[in-house]
Amino acid sequence: MPYIADSRPAPPTVIGPATKKATRPSDPLPQSLIDGARVAKKEVFDAGKHLNFSPPKGVTTMKEIGLDGRGISPIAASEPFPLSPPKQSGKSEAKYSVAGVDLVQAFDYEIANINISVKKDCVAGSDYKQEPDVSAFAWHYDSFPFVCVTMLSDCSNMVGGETAIRTPAGDIKKIRGPEMGTAVVIQGRYIEHQALKAIGGLERISMVTPFRPRDPSIRDELVLTGSRAISNWSELYHGFTGYRLELLEDRLRLKMKEEQKRVDTKRPFSIPNMTAFLREQIFFLEATVAELTPVEEMD
C-alpha cells in the first residue's frame, strides 16, 4: 500500500469563513425561478437515462501548472464536457476518465452544492462595460479533493466565468468554464484557483459535486472549511465522521490482509513499514478531530 505520510508535502491550507453560525442565503429566491423549476411529473434520477457523458476534448495536467506529483491524480482540470440527456453513460468510468483517478461522492450530506446568482431589476448584458476579469471569489483551494461543476443555466450571453489557476511560479492560466449542460472537473484541493466573474446574464445556476478517491489507500485530505458555514453541523459531522471511520476500517482490514500475506510468504516483519502505516492513521485521525470545531445551530 502506498503510505507515504512522511515523504510528501503537507496539503495546502484551506481558508474559509470563520463564522460560528451557519450563513443563510442573502436574498430569497425569486418566485419565477421556483415556478420555472417545478416539474409536472416526479422522476427518480437515473444516470444512464438522464445523463449523456462524452469525455472532454482535453485536460490540463498537474505537470503543466507546475504541480507535478502533487495531489491524488496527474490531472488538474478538464475542459468542459457534455453531461446532458439522453443516451447511456458509465458514470464511474466517466469520472475516472476525466479525473485520472476513481472517485466517489464525498459523503451523503455533501451530495451537491447549488450556487444560484440572480440579477434583480436588470436587463441581460447591461453591465458588459465592467471589467470582465473581476473575481467572483478570491484565490483559494477547495475543501474537497475533486469537484465537478455542472452548468444548469444558459450562460451563452455571458462573458467571463472562467476559472483562473495560479501556478507556484506565479503564472496565471485560465481554463474555460462550463456552458449549459456541460461540466468541468478540477482537483481544487491542491490547485490555487479562483472563479472569474460571469457578466451579462440574468441568472447563473451551477451545481458543484464534491468527490474523494474511491481507493481507501489513497490519502484523503478532505476538509470541512467550505461546508461548515452553510450546513447543519450535526448532519455534516455525522456524515464526515461516518465516512472517515469506514475509510479507517477499510485501511485496517487491508493492512491486516497484507500482514497475513507477509506471514504466509515467510517474510520478516518490517518495523518501518508498520510504523509508517500506523503513523499515517494517527495523522488521519488527528486531521479528523481537527475538523470537529463547534458551530452554532442554523436558524
Ligand SMILES: [Fe+2]
Ligand atoms: Fe474552488
